[in-house]
Amino acid sequence: MAFNTLTEVQEQLREGKLTCSALVEEHLKRIEENQHLNAFLEVFAHDARSRATVIDQKIKRGSSGKLAGMIIGIKDNICFKGHKVSASSRILEDFTSLYSSTVVDRLLNEDAIIIGRLNCDEFAMGSANEFSAFGPVKNPLDNTKVTGGSSGGSAAAVAAGLCHVALGSDTGGSIRQPASFCGVVGLKPTYGRVSRHGLIAFASSFDQIGPFATSVEDAALIYEVMAGADEYDSTASQREVEKTDFSATSDKPMRIAFLKDALTDPSLDAEIRERTQELISQLQEKGHTVEGVSFPWMDYMVPVYYILTTAEASSNLARYDGIHYGQRSEKATDLESTYKLSRTEGFGDEVKRRILLGTFVLSSGYYDAYYGKAQKARRVVKEETEKILADYDLILSPTSPHTAFELGKKQLDPTVMYLEDIFTVQANICGNPAVSLPLGKHSNGMPFGIHLMGRAWDEKTLLEFSAQLMNNN
Numbered sequence: 001m002a003f004n005t006l007t008e009v010q011e012q013l014r015e016g017k018l019t020c021s022a023l024v025e026e027h028l029k030r031i032e033e034n035q036h037l038n039a040f041l042e043v044f045a046h047d048a049r050s051r052a053t054v055i056d057q058k059i060k061r062g063s064s065g066k067l068a069g070m071i072i073g074i075k076d077n078i079c080f081k082g083h084k085v086s087a088s089s090r091i092l093e094d095f096t097s098l099y100s101s102t103v104v105d106r107l108l109n110e111d112a113i114i115i116g117r118l119n120c121d122e123f124a125m126g127s128a129n130e131f132s133a134f135g136p137v138k139n140p141l142d143n144t145k146v147t148g149g150s151s152g153g154s155a156a157a158v159a160a161g162l163c164h165v166a167l168g169s170d171t172g173g174s175i176r177q178p179a180s181f182c183g184v185v186g187l188k189p190t191y192g193r194v195s196r197h198g199l200i201a202f203a204s205s206f207d208q209i210g211p212f213a214t215s216v217e218d219a220a221l222i223y224e225v226m227a228g229a230d231e232y233d234s235t236a237s238q239r240e241v242e243k244t245d246f247s248a249t250s251d252k253p254m255r256i257a258f259l260k261d262a263l264t265d266p267s268l269d270a271e272i273r274e275r276t277q278e279l280i281s282q283l284q285e286k287g288h289t290v291e292g293v294s295f296p297w298m299d300y301m302v303p304v305y306y307i308l309t310t311a312e313a314s315s316n317l318a319r320y321d322g323i324h325y326g327q328r329s330e331k332a333t334d335l336e337s338t339y340k341l342s343r344t345e346g347f348g349d350e351v352k353r354r355i356l357l358g359t360f361v362l363s364s365g366y367y368d369a370y371y372g373k374a375q376k377a378r379r380v381v382k383e384e385t386e387k388i389l390a391d392y393d394l395i396l397s398p399t400s401p402h403t404a405f406e407l408g409k410k411q412l413d414p415t416v417m418y419l420e421d422i423f424t425v426q427a428n429i430c431g432n433p434a435v436s437l438p439l440g441k442h443s444n445g446m447p448f449g450i451h452l453m454g455r456a457w458d459e460k461t462l463l464e465f466s467a468q469l470m471n472n473n
Contacts, residue, residue, distance in 0.1 A: 005218055013059055014059070023052070030160070038119055040073065040117070042117050044116050045115075074114055075151050075153065079199075081098065089122045121152070124171055125350050125354055127420035138156070141159065145404040147404070151174045154168040158214060164213070165211055169209050170188040173400075176188060181446070183438040186435065187463075188428070188434050189227065192237040202312070203316070205312060216467040217467060220246075223459065224241060242458075244463045254394065256289065257389075257395045258276070258290060276398050279473075298422070311361050322339065322341075327346050382429065399451040403442045403446035437451075
């Protein structure tokens with residue numbers, strides 16, 4: 001049972017050649033066979049089987065929702081009522097969510113089947129999925145390599161066929177970079193387009209939930225179901241969500257900018273540079289205007305991103321203290337030791353590192369020098385990006401400087417790991433929508449992605465053009 005899109009699945013369901021129950025059993029079997037990947041932290045087998053039975057009846061009555069037949073995995077920082085959610089951290093181990101996130105409710109309302117929760121870097125902090133308290137996720141295309149992070153479990157599950165679609169969260173590239181490493185589509189919507197209610201926060205002004213899929217069409221469908229205003233999230237936009245139309249074959253020439261600074265970056269793999277230039281030439285031959293633009297702020301984006309996100313993480317994670325939330329240390333004897341030991345035992349090294357850095361940049365005497373300046377720099381990056389997008393429809397670049405690297409190779413030096421986000425953080429700093437498309441294959445056998453960023457709130461143009469690119473390559 002290999003399907004490229006939900007449309008193919010639903011066709012078989014309508015014709016009676018397939019049932020949701022059979023789909024669930026097939027995926028449970030695959031999950032069992034691929035336990036070595038460590039993609040799933042928990043499988044909701046009983047739930048999935050029960051829902052499949054109900055949805056099969058709905059299909060027979062002709063009353064099923066638009067996601068009937070779609071099997072979805074959710075990142076372990078997205079709440080699902082009555083189910084565990086831990087953000088892959090010991091400090092939240094065995095915590096059961098009291099409510100469902102808005103995105104989960106909207107998917108269930110359209111008859112999606114949620115099959116389990118997926119491993120990730122602890123509190124979504126990492127670029128390799130090696131910082132999970134429950135072990136690293138292995139790349140299904142080469143088990144010696146990482147999946148990327150922080151949503152590595154989600155990318156691996158889709159790439160290995162363990163679910164049709166998976167949800168991740170993207171703070172600086174945590175959907176798009178693993179999508180590139182695992183050879184799938186990864187979409188980060190505009191900030192505020194999809195509600196963050198029920199998403200365990202890392203950096204509240206950057207975090208955004210988005211889908212992984214094997215096709216742009218399925219990613220767009222999931223995005224449209226999730227998107228829209230939400231009374232539980234004041235940052236969720238009231239703007240109407242435009243529907244994508246993949247049936248309209250538009251020959252309208254696009255204006256696309258590519259970042260010259262990205263293609264000349266010394267960290268960029270030669271084959272990825274060559275493939276990106278080849279794609280630019282193909283687009284130009286088809287009548288699109290593709291021009292190089294200068295963006296001299298590229299070297300500043302990663303420092304700006306890490307100053308601001310660690311500051312927000314320091315604030316957001318303060319609640320996990322063994323008293324308000326989270327595991328309480330059994331060794332604690334008084335209030336001070338409860339705070340110290342609970343957080344020391346509960347958080348992993350990378351989370352501690354970012355909390356310390358964030359607390360430092362927010363501290364008296366350093367706030368203006370670091371946090372204040374980073375906020376100003378963020379505004380400059382946003383304004384300069386908007387200037388480019390005033391003249392062009394999209395901005396093109398590689399998703400990552402290289403393909404998936406070996407497990408354990410980079411985590412010894414956190415500053416090297418932080419540079420993984422060099423091409424993806426711009427979209428988060430600005431809040432713009434962006435997608436990684438699996439359009440490259442390296443001579444080492446591993447896939448890599450091409451990255452497109454669009455104007456804020458214009459997912460329609462981004463997705464429709466992405467589908468054309470995928471179909472033509």
